[in-house]
Every structure is written in structure tokens, then in C-alpha cells.
């Protein structure tokens with residue numbers, strides 16, 4: 001090999017290593033300046049707000065600043081928003097988003113819409129509060145790779161953060177308050193007032209097209225979707241085995257990891273369907289790219305395996321029915 005070729009090879013190699021290491025870009029805060037604390041959009045009920053963490057303007061504002069700030073990651077490159085992207089329905093735009101030093105997470109980053117109604121968090125439900133959940137990514141070695149102690153030191157050293165914490169909480173910068181501020185911001189990320197809500201709640205027939213109405217009917221009948229994606233937030237907040245990712249190596253056992261019960265092998269938390277047109281790729285492993293792929297997956301009866309949820313079976317939806325069900329999902 002000539003010296004030139006060797007050199008060119010080295011350049012190519014180092015450029016690709018750099019690209020693999022590059023942190024994801026930091027999305028900007030594109031939300032309106034003022035976020036509603038008192039009202040919820042049409043179609044949603046009252047938020048679940050724990051007594052220990054009342055929703056206040058100051059807590060939401062602080063949580064909002066933290067959410068977009070890479071200060072929470074060890075090398076100042078990754079923010080919550082890097083994986084929960086505001087222009088992507090607060091979900092990841094890749095099957096396995098990148099954390100610090102370009103490392104990939106093992107699951108897809110779900111949407112943060114309507115987590116104010118969540119009763120457990122993560123695809124396997126291993127966290128029971130939004131406050132507790134918020135501290136996990138900071139210490140996750142592939143996500144933000146820091147420690148709570150290090151982050152609290154940094155926040156105390158920053159005079160504007162210190163003042164904001166002290167204004168929002170009587171005891172200032174603490175781990176609990178860091179979780180509370182982030183959770184408060186997440187509780188205002190609500191998605192409702194869709195065409196489906198105008199149709200259902202206000203009786204506006206014209207809010208949905210004929211195809212979308214047909215899709216809603218399929219959703220509630222032949223499609224069986226409502227059996228798990230039920231209620232105002234289109235989720236039963238429970239766990240089911242749909243066969244997604246079954247047989248993959250390494251295996252993701254889902255809820256089983258938390259309960260060690262055989263029946264929970266391959267069960268994952270039912271996600272909300274609100275804003276679902278924005279948040280692909282879909283499923284805990286991001287294995288389905290489009291909503292058409294998702295509906296075709298259910299049309300086949302899900303992914304065959306010994307633990308498959310008994311509600312799932314082939315649906316025999318025609319091409320037109322698949323199209324209409326997808327149109328309905330997009331109206332959510």
C-alpha cells in the first residue's frame with residue numbers, strides 16, 4: 001500500500017470514529033412562552049399531581065430550563081431534549097437514541113405527552129413516580145453518565161440555578177427537588193383537543209372525515225385496539241405481550257425484569273396513542289417504522305410467541321380498512 005493510501009485510509013477511519021462519537025444535536029425549546037397550568041386540553045381529565053409536589057409556575061419554569069440543558073450530563077453534551085425531542089412529540093426520532101459519547105440506548109425513547117396521567121414509567125414500569133424517573137437518565141451510563149452528587153454541585157455553583165431552586169423550593173438545590181422540577185415540567189406536556197375529541201366530546205361530526213370515522217369504528221370493534229389503548233389517554237397503563245421483539249438476541253424480557261413472573265415475559269407497557277403521528281419509529285424497540293406497519297402487524301395477530309396476549313388474533317382487515325384505521329390514528 002502506498003503511503004498516500006495509508007494516510008487516506010487513516011483519515012477515513014478517524015472521520016468515521018468521530019462521527020460515531022458525535023453527540024446528538026441539542027434541540028431548541030420551541031414551546032410557547034407561557035404553558036397552561038390550570039387548564040387541560042379538551043378530552044383529558046385532571047392531572048395526577050402528588051401532594052408533595054404541587055404544580056407551580058416556578059417549578060415548571062425551572063424544570064423546563066433543566067430539560068433543555070446538557071448541564072445534567074457528565075460531559076455537557078446531552079439534555080433530556082436530545083432524546084425526547086420537542087419537534088418529534090417529545091419522543092426519540094431513532095429506534096435507539098444516542099446518549100453521551102454516541103452510545104445507543106437499549107430501547108426507544110417514548111413520548112412524554114400526557115405523562116401527567118401515568119401510573120408507572122419506562123416500558124417495563126420499573127419506576128412508579130415521574131419524580132423518581134427523572135433522576136434515572138442522569139446516572140444511566142449510556143444516557144447522561146453523571147452522578148446526582150456531581151450534578152447538584154454544578155447546579156449549586158451556578159448562581160442563576162441556585163436562585164431559581166431557592167425560589168421554587170424552601171430547601172433549594174436537592175436531589176428530590178431536581179426530580180420535582182423536571183416532573184413538574186413534564187406534567188404540563190399535555191396533548192388533547194384533537195379532531196377525535198371535537199368529534200366525541202363536542203359532537204362535531206365534521207371534525208373527522210368519513211375515513212377517520214370508519215377508522216374509529218374499526219378501532220372500537222373489529223380492530224380490538226380499545227381493549228388495551230383505552231380511556232381518555234388511549235392506554236390502560238398496563239402491560240401486554242404483543243410479540244414485539246420476541247426472539248431477538250439479546251432478549252428484552254420487559255415487565256419480567258421487574259416482577260420475575262413467567263407471565264410477564266415479553267410484556268411491555270401500553271403506550272398512549274395521542275400525538276402518535278409525530279413519534280415514530282414505534283414500539284419499545286423502534287422496530288416498526290410507520291403506522292401502516294403497526295396496523296399490518298396487528299392485522300397479522302401480532303408476533304407469535306407462547307406468551308402472546310389472548311386479545312390478539314389475526315384481524316382480517318382489508319387494505320381499505322388498514323388505511324382508514326391509520327387515518328384515525330393520525331387524527332389523534
Ligand code: HEC
Pocket residue numbers: 067072078079080081082083084097098099100105106107108109110111112115118120121122123124130133134135137138142143144182186
Ligand atoms: C440518551 C437518551 C435519553 C435521555 C438523555 C433521556 N431519556 Fe428519557 N427515555 C429514554 C429511553 C430509551 C426511555 C425508555 C427506557 C426504558 O423503558 O427502559 C426513556 C424513558 C423516559 C420516561 C418514561 C416514559 C414512559 O412513558 O414510561 C420519562 C418520563 C423520561 N424518559 C424522561 C426523561 C427526562 C426527564 C430526561 C432528562 C433528565 C430524560 N428522559 C433523558 C431515552 C432518554
Ligand code: HEC
Pocket residue numbers: 110111219223224225226227228229239240241242244268269270271272273276279281282283284285291294295298299309311312325329
Ligand atoms: C393486547 C393489548 C393491545 C391491543 C389489543 C393493541 N395494542 Fe397497541 N400496543 C400495546 C402494547 C403493549 C404496545 C407496546 C408494545 C411494545 O413496544 O412491545 C403497543 C404499541 C402500539 C403502538 C406504538 C406506539 C408507540 O409509541 O410506539 C401503536 C401505534 C399501537 N399499539 C396501535 C394499536 C392499534 C391501532 C391497535 C388495534 C389494531 C392496537 N394497538 C391493539 C397493546 C395493545
